[in-house]
Amino acid sequence: MKSKDRDRPGVAAEDNGRRLPEIICDSATNSFLPALSCPEIPGTTANDLGAIFDRRVFLMAMAAAPLGFVCRGRKRPRVHGASGMAMFVRRI
């Protein structure tokens, strides 16, 4: 374990926090999305889709997606039943 790994998850510590872009299947549309973050490019945020887009991922996604490629939009979040209700909420 390295000295600088204080309270980092084990796996991220092992590979120094670097993670390659991934392809995620979107079950709602049966198409594929690139992961919206890329630690390989410093200074980007999850919303900087244009900046982080990796051409290789794009080509892989295009080849894999039978119903077309969705480059924007999000998967519908999974909700863990009624217990996923948020507390401390006020409706106005």
Next chain:
Amino acid sequence: MARTDVFVCELCPKNCRITEGHSGDCKSRIVLDGELRAITYGRPCAIHVDPVEKKPLFHFLPGTRILSLAAAGCNLHCKFCQNWTISQVAPEDLRSVDLPPEKVVEAALAQQCLSVAYTYTDPVIFYEYTLETSKLAREKRLRNVTVTAGYINRAPMELLCRVTDASNTDLKAFSDTFYKELCDASLKPVLDGMVIMKERGVWLEVTNLVVPTFNDDLEMIRKMCRWMLANLGPDTPLHFSRFYPMYKMRNLPPTPVEFLMKARAEALEIGLRYVYVGNVLGTGAENTYCPSDGTLLIKRVGYSIPENNLVNGSCPKCGLKIAGVWGNEEQRP
């Protein structure tokens, strides 16, 4: 329900106003079908067994294993975040596993852990999951630990304190400007939160990450230590942590070790009794010494403990009770 309804999430001081289909600033609380949902409930993105020293907690069950879990997202956006690959993304963009609270407790017991840590990102954004798991953990005699930036409103903090045994809270800088410019947050709620924890009997340790050119200011550090002394007491451990280039601050060098040692000396001089330097090996500043006679009480090397000389939580030479949670016996200032 009209789809134009606006929900105010009153969990953290950002008090996000959220409409149907949108999330709050933390990305993990979303209005779906007319209800605000905590979408990471029961879905951690990281789960590991760590030594408790890694949190870091140095005065809480030393040498024990702690089941540590996180869910995606964060209500802060620190430009130096070391766990940003999980904290600065939306939950749906990250792999997670289905692990309801009862399974967390089962896993902790199976792994011979004495406690569960809600950590890596921030338990504030997976509040409901933390709360429910903590309740079940307590029933099984497990302790609960939060590792947090402490950016939370008073009411949820008070409720969480009922099931929290210990916390390592980040005090990122004693500067509101720092919080605003580097973390997208503010200082006061963090200070208030720490005082609440102390009042409610949560064992508290504080971490200050020293970022070169931003908060490596000895005068600011002195002010922070004086505030801690006055509001949290001299027995609250303080960890100065070494910065490494991360996320959006890869242009900065690591914190010079000499500065961290100087900050530690200042904090001890001001009157804090237990001051540590972390993310650095071999300085001796991760050991616990008796504040009365300087006896080495706990020797630490990385996350291991080659020596623990405490006798029933006391100094073996002078008998001074050392503040902390050492096992069956708890000694709180």
